[in-house]
Amino acid sequence: MLERSDLAENALQALHDEDYDRPFNLQNLNAETMIFTGGRQGRSLDGDWNFCVDLLDTGLRQKWFAMTPAAPGDRIEPWDYDPYAGETVPVPSCWQMLKEKWYFFEGSGWYTRALDLAPLQDGRRRFLRIGAAQYDCKVFLNGEFLGNHYGGSTPFFVELTGAADPGEAWLTLCVENRRTLDRVPMRNTDWFNYGGVYREVTLYETPATVIRDVFLRLEGGAIRCSLRVDGPATTARLSIPGLGVDCDAALTDGAAELTLDATPALWSPQSPTLYDVTVEAGGDRVTDRVGFRTIERRGTDIVLNGRPIFLRGISVHEDDAETGKVTSEADLRRRFADARDLGCNFLRLAHYPHHERAALIADELGLLLWEEVPVYWAIDFANPATLRDASNQLTELIRRDRNRASVVIWSVGNENPDTDARLDFMRGLADLARAEDPTRLIAAACLINHQKLKIEDRLAAHLDVIGINEYYGWYEEDFDDLEAIGRNSAPDRPVVISETGADGDHEAGPETGLFSLDYQAEVYRRQIATLRRLDYVKGMSPWILYDFRVERRQNVFQRGWNRKGLVAADKSTRKPAFDILAAYYRERAQQEET
Ligand code: GCU
Numbered sequence: 001m002l003e004r005s006d007l008a009e010n011a012l013q014a015l016h017d018e019d020y021d022r023p024f025n026l027q028n029l030n031a032e033t034m035i036f037t038g039g040r041q042g043r044s045l046d047g048d049w050n051f052c053v054d055l056l057d058t059g060l061r062q063k064w065f066a067m068t069p070a071a072p073g074d075r076i077e078p079w080d081y082d083p084y085a086g087e088t089v090p091v092p093s094c095w096q097m098l099k100e101k102w103y104f105f106e107g108s109g110w111y112t113r114a115l116d117l118a119p120l121q122d123g124r125r126r127f128l129r130i131g132a133a134q135y136d137c138k139v140f141l142n143g144e145f146l147g148n149h150y151g152g153s154t155p156f157f158v159e160l161t162g163a164a165d166p167g168e169a170w171l172t173l174c175v176e177n178r179r180t181l182d183r184v185p186m187r188n189t190d191w192f193n194y195g196g197v198y199r200e201v202t203l204y205e206t207p208a209t210v211i212r213d214v215f216l217r218l219e220g221g222a223i224r225c226s227l228r229v230d231g232p233a234t235t236a237r238l239s240i241p242g243l244g245v246d247c248d249a250a251l252t253d254g255a256a257e258l259t260l261d262a263t264p265a266l267w268s269p270q271s272p273t274l275y276d277v278t279v280e281a282g283g284d285r286v287t288d289r290v291g292f293r294t295i296e297r298r299g300t301d302i303v304l305n306g307r308p309i310f311l312r313g314i315s316v317h318e319d320d321a322e323t324g325k326v327t328s329e330a331d332l333r334r335r336f337a338d339a340r341d342l343g344c345n346f347l348r349l350a351h352y353p354h355h356e357r358a359a360l361i362a363d364e365l366g367l368l369l370w371e372e373v374p375v376y377w378a379i380d381f382a383n384p385a386t387l388r389d390a391s392n393q394l395t396e397l398i399r400r401d402r403n404r405a406s407v408v409i410w411s412v413g414n415e416n417p418d419t420d421a422r423l424d425f426m427r428g429l430a431d432l433a434r435a436e437d438p439t440r441l442i443a444a445a446c447l448i449n450h451q452k453l454k455i456e457d458r459l460a461a462h463l464d465v466i467g468i469n470e471y472y473g474w475y476e477e478d479f480d481d482l483e484a485i486g487r488n489s490a491p492d493r494p495v496v497i498s499e500t501g502a503d504g505d506h507e508a509g510p511e512t513g514l515f516s517l518d519y520q521a522e523v524y525r526r527q528i529a530t531l532r533r534l535d536y537v538k539g540m541s542p543w544i545l546y547d548f549r550v551e552r553r554q555n556v557f558q559r560g561w562n563r564k565g566l567v568a569a570d571k572s573t574r575k576p577a578f579d580i581l582a583a584y585y586r587e588r589a590q591q592e593e594t
Helices: 006-014 058-062 329-342 356-365 384-401 420-436 458-462 480-489 517-531 576-593
Strands: 047-054 088-091 108-117 125-130 136-141 144-150 156-159 167-176 201-206 210-219 222-230 235-240 245-250 255-260 275-281 284-290 295-298 301-304 307-309 311-316 346-349 368-372 407-414 441-446 465-469 495-499 537-540
Touching: 047 058, 058 108, 125 136, 144 156, 144 384, 210 275, 210 284, 222 235, 222 245, 222 275, 235 255, 245 255, 295 441, 301 537, 307 537, 311 329, 311 368, 311 495, 311 576, 329 346, 329 356, 329 576, 356 368, 356 384, 384 407, 384 420, 407 420, 407 465, 420 441, 420 458, 441 458, 441 495, 480 517, 517 576
Parallel strands: 311 346, 311 537, 346 368, 368 407, 407 441, 441 465, 465 495, 495 537
Antiparallel strands: 047 088, 047 108, 108 167, 125 156, 125 201, 136 144, 136 167, 210 222, 222 255, 235 245, 235 275, 275 284, 295 301, 301 307
16 A cells, blocks of 8 residues: 655655755765775675666655665555666676666666675774766665765775664665766766776775875885874884885874885886885784885986986777776786887876776886876866865875876876966865875876967976877877977976877778878877977877777767777777887887987
8 A cells, every 4th residue: 555654755845856965965985084905805896786877866856775675566655766676787887888778878877785794893894995986976875875975086985884783784876977067077078978886896894993094105215104094003013024124103193104224126117126015003904015216307307216218108098898987907908018019118097097906007017107187178177166076086096096106197187278277276286296295296288379389388387297288280280380389488397298199090081181090190100200309308198099989079980989099999900000109119219228
């Protein structure tokens, strides 16, 4: 029979409440709630979750998350969705890749699964880690809202300790990927707007004391270690057997700073030496494998371990024809193998934080990385909420990856208009990055003043490396202008060509002219002929290794993809421009060896 629960009464009222989502936007799951996970044995929650798309946020309005399990026939009110029944999707995944009818879906997706929670002994604690969810992820446990996270490419944590009685619980995630002006990125991007829980979900248990952060680096000629511990411990123990380090540190308010007198073998592309590290405190124990090196700028040079280097790079998106933004270890190793074949020592991971596996594997292989937050194009720079979002994503990225020797550059953005609000916003991000990590170079992809043929971006004075996206031969015409920019600008710090390139469609491209493979190859020849004369350029990461999916590219050659890849979307068909760039990089590498 029909009955009315108090929830059902609200459902009627919710139809008239356009402020329905305000209570669910705390953004309390952020950089401050991260824990260090290296070496922890977690329990994977990947696999099939109940799932439903929700275009109008009916789920928040009707409070689907508050429903309790019941046989469909026992329901006492006509809900519009039952989170405990119906279809499932695999986690991790992007919903666009699962069904044709979800390809362009932008809205909320509801994920629900059972979770058996064993009793926690002796004050032990429980944390849920979500590797990434695009874009806003609200977390509910047994109908209680625990918080939400903004940002589509950084991990976040929810402490579940005490949030539910032992036994079977129900975990619900509401992931919303709408494009808005006040987010990072905002509503207009040149990459596909995926949605969903697309990186791994893991449950961790810790003692009452949890090690939240370990930051190890070579700084001022010594190894420095910063620890943050949350819980009753008063000392921590750091050991690096390969360096004969095994020492205790007193914790003051849960923090400790150590300076170690050790001389590690330096990590480099030629010799990617990594040291096993263990940190223990209050019964908690984490590990990592860390390489020690220095990266700095000296005048207009980029200097690795005291030697100037040229960054022979390529840009990459996190995108796949089959899986969308889901990245596997095999996908990453293929990416790095192709970059190696190109002669790269460097990759620009554009335009957002990639899977943490990328930097872990690059550490092993000896590849240098530019990592970036998606402060992309016309962000709402005057909006404090946008700055809060960008600052948090940058802090989460740095705290996730700052033990990775392969990461040498933090980039605070890409191609942003040079306004006063933007200058304040991005100078603030550069300052934040240096405060979180004084040992790496700060960059951004800046704009050129094409009328004056000059690098005039006011942000450049606050960066260590000036990225320049230039498309002579594609969006701009005269290659000689590129040389003029060097003469007119006389940059006092290193410049990296963070993007250059052209589309080439190997399937339907014309024989000659725009979008032909020949034209793409010719642009690379002309670019290389020009760039080899510009000694102010200290590196390049042409756009881009693989063709990638994007909604706005709809001409007959693009067909929903940006075709500037040196390799087609199948990630195996190489285009002629690949060999042209590879030949140049071989030449540069030989020069460096002599
Ligand atoms: C811009 C932008 C890229 C974009 C590229 C292009 O420079 O930074 O994200 O994909 O140009 O137009 O292909």
